[in-house]
Amino acid sequence: MADKANKEVAEEKAAKQQEETAVAEMQTEETNTEDSNAKENGKPKAEVSLKESNPEKFLADFNWHNYEEGIDPIDDGKLEEFEKLVAANFVDTLDDEVVEGKVVFITDRDAIIDINAKSEGVVSLNEFRYNPDLKVGDKVEVLIDVREDSTGQLILSHRKARTIKAWDRVNAAHDEATIVNGYVKCRTKGGMIVDVFGIEAFLPGSQIDVKPIRDYDVYVGKTMEFKVVKINHEFKNVVVSHKALIEADIEEQKKEIIGQLEKGQVLEGVVKNITSYGVFVDLGGVDGLVHITDLSWSRINHPNEIVELDQKLNVVILDFDEDKTRIQLGLKQLNPHPWEALGEELKVGDKVKGKVVVIADYGAFIEVAEGVEGLIHVSEMSWSTHLRSAQDFVNVGDEIEAVILTMDKEERKMSLGIKQMTPDPWTDITTKYPVGSRHKGIVRNFTNFGVFVELEEGIDGLIYISDLSWTKKIKHPSEFTNIGDTLEVVVLELDVEGRKLSLGHKQTEENPWDKYEDEFAVGTKHTATIAEVVDKGATIDFNDDIVAFVPGRHLEKEDGSMLKKGDEAEFQIIEFNKEFKKVVASHMILHKEEEAKIVKEAVKKQAASQEEAKTTLGDANSALQALKDKMDGKK
Numbered sequence: 001m002a003d004k005a006n007k008e009v010a011e012e013k014a015a016k017q018q019e020e021t022a023v024a025e026m027q028t029e030e031t032n033t034e035d036s037n038a039k040e041n042g043k044p045k046a047e048v049s050l051k052e053s054n055p056e057k058f059l060a061d062f063n064w065h066n067y068e069e070g071i072d073p074i075d076d077g078k079l080e081e082f083e084k085l086v087a088a089n090f091v092d093t094l095d096d097e098v099v100e101g102k103v104v105f106i107t108d109r110d111a112i113i114d115i116n117a118k119s120e121g122v123v124s125l126n127e128f129r130y131n132p133d134l135k136v137g138d139k140v141e142v143l144i145d146v147r148e149d150s151t152g153q154l155i156l157s158h159r160k161a162r163t164i165k166a167w168d169r170v171n172a173a174h175d176e177a178t179i180v181n182g183y184v185k186c187r188t189k190g191g192m193i194v195d196v197f198g199i200e201a202f203l204p205g206s207q208i209d210v211k212p213i214r215d216y217d218v219y220v221g222k223t224m225e226f227k228v229v230k231i232n233h234e235f236k237n238v239v240v241s242h243k244a245l246i247e248a249d250i251e252e253q254k255k256e257i258i259g260q261l262e263k264g265q266v267l268e269g270v271v272k273n274i275t276s277y278g279v280f281v282d283l284g285g286v287d288g289l290v291h292i293t294d295l296s297w298s299r300i301n302h303p304n305e306i307v308e309l310d311q312k313l314n315v316v317i318l319d320f321d322e323d324k325t326r327i328q329l330g331l332k333q334l335n336p337h338p339w340e341a342l343g344e345e346l347k348v349g350d351k352v353k354g355k356v357v358v359i360a361d362y363g364a365f366i367e368v369a370e371g372v373e374g375l376i377h378v379s380e381m382s383w384s385t386h387l388r389s390a391q392d393f394v395n396v397g398d399e400i401e402a403v404i405l406t407m408d409k410e411e412r413k414m415s416l417g418i419k420q421m422t423p424d425p426w427t428d429i430t431t432k433y434p435v436g437s438r439h440k441g442i443v444r445n446f447t448n449f450g451v452f453v454e455l456e457e458g459i460d461g462l463i464y465i466s467d468l469s470w471t472k473k474i475k476h477p478s479e480f481t482n483i484g485d486t487l488e489v490v491v492l493e494l495d496v497e498g499r500k501l502s503l504g505h506k507q508t509e510e511n512p513w514d515k516y517e518d519e520f521a522v523g524t525k526h527t528a529t530i531a532e533v534v535d536k537g538a539t540i541d542f543n544d545d546i547v548a549f550v551p552g553r554h555l556e557k558e559d560g561s562m563l564k565k566g567d568e569a570e571f572q573i574i575e576f577n578k579e580f581k582k583v584v585a586s587h588m589i590l591h592k593e594e595e596a597k598i599v600k601e602a603v604k605k606q607a608a609s610q611e612e613a614k615t616t617l618g619d620a621n622s623a624l625q626a627l628k629d630k631m632d633g634k635k
Helices: 002-040 055-061 064-069 076-089 158-176 243-258 513-519 588-631
Strands: 098-106 110-114 121-124 139-146 154-157 179-188 191-196 199-204 223-232 237-241 266-274 278-282 287-291 312-320 327-330 351-360 363-369 372-377 399-408 413-417 438-447 450-456 459-464 486-495 500-504 525-534 537-541 547-551 568-577 582-586
Touching (some): 098 158, 110 139, 121 139, 154 158, 158 179, 158 199, 191 237, 223 243, 287 312, 450 486, 459 486, 547 568, 568 588, 582 588
Parallel strands (some): 121 154, 199 237, 287 327, 372 413, 459 500, 547 582
Antiparallel strands (some): 098 110, 098 139, 179 191, 179 223, 266 278, 278 287, 351 363, 351 399, 363 372, 438 486, 486 500, 525 537, 525 568, 537 547, 568 582
């Protein structure tokens, strides 16, 4: 930069010298003329130049380069002296170097800055908005923005100089861990924007203070101290922290407080944060957690039902780890357990009123006093033996009355019942449901072996699958009825001690097999159609109730072929079992029986002939014997 400046100054100096030389030559010519005239007039003659006295030498020594460039020769001593003056009074105007200047004049729009260059520089007043007190004589840092604009003006930038210097200062603050001042400009997502040395740095919300900040806006417009904690040189990002400055002091306070902690100690604290599972309390630099179960002896849904943010309260230390970094606090422990306040007059069998606070599948918890709960098991909600869900009987918030079934003050447990508030329906069961009586009930449940029917609340009876129908073969009760259906039943058996009731549905109707026993007796004949061909035979439907089985060999027709599905033929009953509802029929026996009848008649005739022949021979023998006896004189 110095070389360029020197060259420009030398060029100006040479031009000026050339002009002076031209003037001197003109004066010399005039003087020569005057000398010539003077000589002629008797005056002394001036000295003759080298050009005139020795033209050949003048041409040999003439500097044609300087002549062509228009540069007159300058004395080396004077040029060296000039370069020293330039170096002492003018700065190198490089575009990437920050220099210090002095405000020499201020207009409505610009500040004129002297940086010891050939001319003063101009900086827009917009770059000094942060410094409204700028005045003439102030020294400021600037960067050469434009060395010469279209008018030859030197344009400077204070903002760029501040940025370059700011990055140097920020890097130094980060490396040396020094404290810097920053101006909080505005709020942004997740934190704040802070002006540090003219650079916009990010202050995360978690780094504003050691406690959670709920209102960021109160910090906008404030000047605070910060510590530079992170710099991303690639993206030119700076992260600062105010929390880091106070953490050191807090750590000292924390060590002092933790060193004095003891279980059972009561301390005053401030609610710092509220979560769904508990409350964080600031004990003066160290935080402890009050779990939701340690806030109140009563059940609560959320901690904000008990405490609020920034509330001062006393807490008791329940426990802490070996390093005392996790402190467990309690609030309810400051008051006696509600079970201890229960009167001695409360005993098993007493009726109590309470509110349903929790419902589970197995039952409901009832708060009978603040912090005192009893459990109503689902089996104690109804006299019915068929269990349902607790939600079918009560809802959270219901006010109910119950009977104390068991109570253990040492274990702080109590069981309650609400079915005991009504009479036990089994008390007069024999009067209401004697054996043989008919009733209507609602199907409540299925099992593989039968159906449970509810006759009234608390009275359930079982219908075995074999007692559902006289004629249908049922594999599962769902084939016969549905949950919620009403069935007519007959009481078959009653076990009062076992609280069991055996019911029947088919017994409400006459057994059709009693009349079928005569209609389909063995040997009776019926005409029917083959319904289905099954394994080892076929089935035929004589009516809606009677389905008979025909063994495979009994399907043979008279011509030797076999009956097929849909064939109509005459069948003879060869087996009937009312108890097992079994009927077996045969078609083959009809034509085989006819053959057997013919054979039987032939055999019968043959037997008769043989008997007749036997009788005739016997008579002849008798006559002969009589004659012999007569001859022998026996008669």
